[in-house]
Amino acid sequence: TVQDQLAIGNAILTTEDEEQALDRADPSRRNNAGHAVDAALILAGIGQDT
Template sequence: MAHLLIAEARFYAHLNDMLLAGARAAIEAAGHTHETVTVPGALELPAAIALASEGDTFDAFVALGVVIRGETYHFEIVAGESARGLMALTLDGVAVGNGILTTENEAQAIVRADPAQLDKGGDAAKAALALLGLQTRF
């Protein structure tokens, strides 16, 4: 049984509730346990996971958050840098499922976050578990 950390950037609480529900359901359905930590925004997710990965408490990690395009370049920075940070962790051997939604509007985010629709929170948890399986295999 694995123990996962779900790190969430809770900027849009109603959207994160859906992402979190999907991630928790996927982890529990696979027979694993989890804890959750909240950070201010998507840019802080890679750092939170990097800090948590230094110990022996967690076997894999799930990053959850929502970034919706606004009127400024900030969207590109947050979307790109949070993804880059998570990718760097995975290339260093940390099993991370990326569930940061980057959308044009809230309607797109709802479809992707809702466990009854695209369930990207559940998909991120399944990705983390798949990477953990590869770590164990290799």
């Protein structure tokens, strides 16, 4: 929250089925979930901007 100076990140993967969700969340494949976390950390000022 702003008052507590606490950043809260949220990412929702929109997928057609479980196979697509697993593909998008798997770090060895597309890793969309990981990219969302990286973006949230960069915006919070605690991540590595690479």
